[in-house]
Amino acid sequence: MTYFLFRRTVGFIFTLFTVSVVVFTVMNILPGDPALTILGLEASDDAIEALRNKLGLNEPVLQRYFSWILNALQGDFGQSHSFGVSVSGLISERLSMTVALAVSGMVLTIIIALTLGIGAAANHRKFGDWGVMFFSQLGIAIPAFWLSILLVILFAVKLRWLPPGGFPGWDDPILAIKSLILPTVALALVQSAVLARVTRSSALEVMRLDYIRTAKASGFSRKRILWRHVLPNALVPIVTIVGMQFAAVVTGTIVIENVFYLPGLGRLIFQSIANRDLPTVQALVMMFAVIVVTANFIVDLLYVIIDPRLKERN
Amino acid sequence: MIELHFSLFNYFWGVLFMNFNIIRSLSFATLFTAIGVLLTPSISVAKSNIVIGLQQEPTSLDPTSDATASIDGMLSHNVYESLTTVSEAGEVLPALAESWTISEDKLTYVFNLASGVKYHDGSAFDSADVIFAFNRAMAEDSVNPTKKIFKVIESVSAPNANTIEIKLKKQNAFFLFNMAKGDASIVAEETAASNNTNPVGTGPFKFSSWKRGDRLVLVKNQDHREASSVALERVEFRFISDAAAASAAMLSEEIDAFPGFPAPEMLPQFQADPRFRVNIGSTEGEVILAMNNAKAPFNDIRVRRAISHAIDRNEIIDGAMYGKAVPIGSFYPPHGAAYVDLTQAYPHDTDKAKKMFEDAGVAGMEMTLRLPPFPYAMRSGEIIQAQLAEAGINAKVEQVEWGFWISEVYKKKAYDMTIIAHTSPNDMGNFARGPKYFYGYDDPKFSDLWSRIKTEADPEKRKMMLEEGQRYLTDQAVHGFLFQLPLLGIFKNEVKGYWSSAPVLFHPLKGVSVN
Numbered sequence: 001m002t003y004f005l006f007r008r009t010v011g012f013i014f015t016l017f018t019v020s021v022v023v024f025t026v027m028n029i030l031p032g033d034p035a036l037t038i039l040g041l042e043a044s045d046d047a048i049e050a051l052r053n054k055l056g057l058n059e060p061v062l063q064r065y066f067s068w069i070l071n072a073l074q075g076d077f078g079q080s081h082s083f084g085v086s087v088s089g090l091i092s093e094r095l096s097m098t099v100a101l102a103v104s105g106m107v108l109t110i111i112i113a114l115t116l117g118i119g120a121a122a123n124h125r126k127f128g129d130w131g132v133m134f135f136s137q138l139g140i141a142i143p144a145f146w147l148s149i150l151l152v153i154l155f156a157v158k159l160r161w162l163p164p165g166g167f168p169g170w171d172d173p174i175l176a177i178k179s180l181i182l183p184t185v186a187l188a189l190v191q192s193a194v195l196a197r198v199t200r201s202s203a204l205e206v207m208r209l210d211y212i213r214t215a216k217a218s219g220f221s222r223k224r225i226l227w228r229h230v231l232p233n234a235l236v237p238i239v240t241i242v243g244m245q246f247a248a249v250v251t252g253t254i255v256i257e258n259v260f261y262l263p264g265l266g267r268l269i270f271q272s273i274a275n276r277d278l279p280t281v282q283a284l285v286m287m288f289a290v291i292v293v294t295a296n297f298i299v300d301l302l303y304v305i306i307d308p309r310l311k312e313r314n
Numbered sequence: 315m316i317e318l319h320f321s322l323f324n325y326f327w328g329v330l331f332m333n334f335n336i337i338r339s340l341s342f343a344t345l346f347t348a349i350g351v352l353l354t355p356s357i358s359v360a361k362s363n364i365v366i367g368l369q370q371e372p373t374s375l376d377p378t379s380d381a382t383a384s385i386d387g388m389l390s391h392n393v394y395e396s397l398t399t400v401s402e403a404g405e406v407l408p409a410l411a412e413s414w415t416i417s418e419d420k421l422t423y424v425f426n427l428a429s430g431v432k433y434h435d436g437s438a439f440d441s442a443d444v445i446f447a448f449n450r451a452m453a454e455d456s457v458n459p460t461k462k463i464f465k466v467i468e469s470v471s472a473p474n475a476n477t478i479e480i481k482l483k484k485q486n487a488f489f490l491f492n493m494a495k496g497d498a499s500i501v502a503e504e505t506a507a508s509n510n511t512n513p514v515g516t517g518p519f520k521f522s523s524w525k526r527g528d529r530l531v532l533v534k535n536q537d538h539r540e541a542s543s544v545a546l547e548r549v550e551f552r553f554i555s556d557a558a559a560a561s562a563a564m565l566s567e568e569i570d571a572f573p574g575f576p577a578p579e580m581l582p583q584f585q586a587d588p589r590f591r592v593n594i595g596s597t598e599g600e601v602i603l604a605m606n607n608a609k610a611p612f613n614d615i616r617v618r619r620a621i622s623h624a625i626d627r628n629e630i631i632d633g634a635m636y637g638k639a640v641p642i643g644s645f646y647p648p649h650g651a652a653y654v655d656l657t658q659a660y661p662h663d664t665d666k667a668k669k670m671f672e673d674a675g676v677a678g679m680e681m682t683l684r685l686p687p688f689p690y691a692m693r694s695g696e697i698i699q700a701q702l703a704e705a706g707i708n709a710k711v712e713q714v715e716w717g718f719w720i721s722e723v724y725k726k727k728a729y730d731m732t733i734i735a736h737t738s739p740n741d742m743g744n745f746a747r748g749p750k751y752f753y754g755y756d757d758p759k760f761s762d763l764w765s766r767i768k769t770e771a772d773p774e775k776r777k778m779m780l781e782e783g784q785r786y787l788t789d790q791a792v793h794g795f796l797f798q799l800p801l802l803g804i805f806k807n808e809v810k811g812y813w814s815s816a817p818v819l820f821h822p823l824k825g826v827s828v829n
Contacts, residue, residue: 032717036725038374039459040381042738051457082373082380083526084510094527152562164562166552167528261554261563263527271527275373276717 008300012293019289020072020282024065027278033057034081034276055081068282077283082275087283090268097167098253098264101180105187105249110242112192114231117199122226124204132196139193144252148186148259155182165260183260187252191245198241202234209233235306243299247292362547364809364828367560367572371553375524376509377496378451381459383737383819387574388530388551390496390820393434394515397425397444397478398494404739404817406490410439410500410516411478420485420771421468425478432537433502434520441472447500448480460497463488485769487776488740496820518544518824528553532823545811545827557689564590564804570828571809573821575802576689578636584804594638595801595815596649599735601639601690603698603794606729608754611676618791620670622660624705625698625794629662634693639797644784645742648798649815652780656788656795667705680708681730686719691733694796698733724752735799739817742783743768745792755792 035051036043052058071078077087120132156164162182168175206212207230215225254266261267265284272280303310372382377390391399391409399409408414411425431439448470451458458464466489468481482489492498505514513521518540519532532549535541552569554560557577563569564584575581584590603625605612612618627641640648643656671677681702685695695711702709709731714722723729729752736744746764749756763783770776788795801816811825 030717032715032721033725036720037717038380038382039457041720041724042462043381043459044461044465046454047457047459047461050455053455054457080373084374090526149558149562152559156568157562157565160566164566164568165554165559166563166568169525169528258556259559261528261552261556261559263525267527271371271373274716277373 008297012297015293016286016289020069020286021065023282023285024068024278027276027281028061030276032276034278037275038082068279072283072286078279080272080280081277082272083277083280087279090280091265091283091287094263094265094268096170097180097262098257098266101183101187101253101256101262101264102246102250104180104184105191105252106242106246108184108188109191109195109245109249112188113195113199114238116192116196118203118226118231120196120200121203121207121230124207129200132200136193136196139190139196142190144186144190145255145259147190148182148256151182151186152260165262167262167264179260179262183256183262186259187249187256191249191252195238195241195245199234199238202237203230206230206234232306236303239299239302239306243295246295250288250291362545362828363550364546364548364571364823364826365550365552365569367554367563367569368551369553369555369560369574369576371527371555374510375513375521375530376501377499378447378501378506379457379459379510386496386819387821388532389513389515389517389521390499391494391517391822392519392532392549392820392824393513393517393521394496394499394501395517396494396496396498396500398490399822400491400494400818402813402815402817404491406494409494410444414490421482423480423482423489425480427476427478428539429476431516431539433505433516434514434535435502435505437502437504439500439502439516440475441478442475443502444478444500445470445472446503446506447498450501450506451498458497460492460495463492463495463497485771487768487770491740494818519546519549522548540824544824546823549823567806571803571805571812573801573803573805573812575804578638578800578802581636581638581802581804589806591805591807591809593801593803593805593812593814595803595813596640596647597735597737597799597801597816598647598739598741598818599737599799600642600645600647600741601694601733601735601796601799602645603694603796604732604734604753605793606727606731606752606754607792608727608749608756609730611674611679612730612754614674614676615791616670616674617676618793619660620667620674620676620705621702621707621794622791623663623670624667624707625701625796626662627657627796629701630694630697631797633697634690635797635800638802639800641797642795644788644795645736645745645793646780646784650780652777652784654781654784656784659788660791664701664704671706677706678708680710682712683709683731683733684712684714684719684723684729685733686723687713687715688735690735690799694733698794727752727754733796737799737819742780742787745783745787753792757790760786760790 034055035048035057039048039051056064068078079085080087080090083090116132120129123129152164155162163179167179170176212225212229215229253264254270257264257266258270269281269284272284368384368387370382370384372380372385374380375385375389377385377394395410397409397411399407401407410428410431412428414423414425416423427441427444433439448464450456451461452464452467466482466484466486468483471479473479499515501509502514518535518538520535522531522533524530530551534544534547538544554563557580560572560576561580564572581592585592605618605621607613631637631639631641641657642648643659644654646653683695683699685691692713699709699711723732743764744751745753745755746761748761760783763779763786767776767779767783770779803812803814805812808828810827810829813821
């Protein structure tokens with residue numbers, strides 16, 4: 001276990017280092033100049049030069065990279081080029097909304113997918129199964145942004161139950177939750193389609209095994225068989241997909257935040273790339289990398305809990 | 315076995331529906347009443363509030379250090395003020411300068427400043443603030459995006475606290491107009507550095523809050539000298555970049571006005587809806603198919619003229635703008651006083667264009683068309699590609715993002731053709747900017763004409779020269795001149811007094827009301 005943790009930590013640091021180098025390189029190779037995007041078409045050359053000096057863009061690339069990494073290690077992610085305020089401030093004011101969206105999206109995904117997946121498996125080759133398979137196929141085919149527009153047209157424009165977008169902040173928790181309902185549903189419906197199919201096939205596989213037959217023969221109740229014997233043994237592939245989907249949900253917020261004009265990190269990264277705002281992009285990509293790597297790490301830990309046999313193999 | 319599966323399924327659905335029933339019976343009614351109550355205040359509270367949708371969100375709130383158009387759109391002449399301002403018709407009006415006199419030689423301007431003006435932080439405004447603002451914009455290390463409008467200034471001085479005297483190096487017909495721009499906002503020394511997040515000005519509205527990525531709020535400045543004629547108490551700007559989302563926000567009446575609506579194809583829906591008023595106004599944006607005149611084959615006038623014959627403006631306007639734009643034949647807005655209709659100078663004629671391409675030896679040639687990420691450019695680009703193909707030219711479309719466009723196309727001139735709207739007023743001078751400018755067009759004859767236009771004080775003579783300039787640019791077929799960028803606005807019927815055209819980047823909200 002110690003060796004396992006050590007190996008993961010080294011991998012973690014290596015991943016973050018690679019990500020930081022890649023982002024820095026790409027942002028520097030990419031044609032475009034933050035000073036130009038800020039000052040626009042009519043700017044004179046001396047104004048652009050003055051701004052480049054002010055932003056520190058005239059320093060050598062390597063020096064900029066190392067000063068960035070030294071500061072980042074001390075928790076200082078620098079000033080945003082285009083916003084002119086600290087990057088940590090920019091991120092922290094938006095973090096809570098994106099986290100709320102991603103987590104609620106993931107939870108709803110799991111609830112929908114497990115319910116439908118197990119329901120379909122329990123009703124194999126019957127109407128309910130076909131229904132679930134049909135709708136999950138639809139869910140895989142429909143892009144999240146299109147589904148979002150349909151949801152907005154129905155629930156915001158026609159029925160007026162929910163706002164079409166925007167986020168008023170947490171000061172009014174009811175309004176805040178209301179404005180996150182549609183984005184969460186849009187995010188979860190599409191994601192749960194894949195997970196429902198995995199759940200169904202994984203559960204079907206387990207149901208075919210001898211010990212389930214034995215359990216049935218022993219006269220256990222259907223409920224008990226499903227919850228105590230089928231689901232736990234079907235979990236390993238489900239958890240793998242959940243881990244992968246968490247990354248997809250986090251990146252999926254970028255699209256969803258644009259359609260629902262939510263002030264989250266996804267929109268921030270979008271805007272910052274367009275503005276060539278390197279410090280902000282760098283910090284955000286690093287943060288997304290940390291989230292994804294952490295999610296994978298948690299999945300690995302969960303394997304051992306779900307299936308103790310895997311521990312011995314390690 | 316079958317039975318088992320069936321009832322398991324029932325069990326799951328049972329659980330699902332049971333929950334549903336609980337929710338329905340217990341709280342559906344209360345929930346929706348609650349939602350209704352929550353929603354009502356935001357809709358029906360005092361009518362002097364307005365919610366305005368904007369597509370572009372700025373990253374800074376300081377127009378004197380960032381060129382983003384939406385900074386001017388929201389804040390210039392609302393929060394910040396300049397010495398002069400501009401009416402919807404484009405005429406220069408007093409602002410912080412109540413009046414002015416111009417010397418006989420048109421080189422010395424004396425501005426009489428409005429008295430009793432206060433900044434929103436309570437500090438008094440006087441000539442020292444004007445001196446500071448001008449020195450800041452003109453300084454060596456100034457990052458003012460339109461620094462060049464100050465280049466003509468020789469000196470700025472303050473004979474007393476209410477007077478400013480500006481001496482020019484040479485006559486400039488656009489000086490007073492330029493001084494109305496957001497770039498020439500009179501900012502105070504104490505607050506200039508923090509204006510990017512907390513703008514402080516002297517205007518009829520005070521900055522209240524900015525939630526980045528979501529909204530910006532202004533409130534009425536009760537101390538403003540014209541406060542009695544300002545109807546709005548609170549102005550909220552919401553940032554919605556996606557066209558479908560903008561449309562949904564309008565339809566669900568979350569917002570009252572969308573002055574720069576991004577999607578012309580959605581307008582019929584609003585035109586048919588009695589709740590809304592659709593306005594199709596004009597801007598100063600000439601949309602051109604720019605050609606790199608410094609590069610072969612575009613340095614050949616025959617090729618440029620052939621391209622002008624090959625493109626069909628009406629088809630482009632119908633396809634790209636859904637018919638909602640006015641064609642242009644040169645580089646001057648159709649609503650301008652000196653406009654000459656030159657749209658028939660190169661009538662659309664594919665066969666003629668084909669022959670001209672053959673004569674010039676470029677038939678079948680491959681050219682790139684690099685398009686910035688604006689709907690008008692991307693849609694026009696595809697149609698132009700097809701039209702050029704009919705005339706025997708193989709145009710390759712490359713869609714690039716803005717950061718790429720501005721650095722590669724605009725600064726490094728790494729392009730054959732591109733499509734762009736020039737949104738500044740009085741920008742015919744672009745053609746006199748010489749080989750360094752991205753047109754790659756260097757013509758002493760036009761440069762000479764423009765320097766005469768710039769210094770001509772007699773409006774009648776200037777008008778004649780502007781007409782001559784339009785004809786000359788069309789004759790030289792410097793670019794493909796396409797159409798004037800329209801300003802598509804959607805407003806709830808209650809919203810009154812909004813400018814229907816955009817002669818400048820800013821939109822004063824002083825005269826806007828909701829009733």
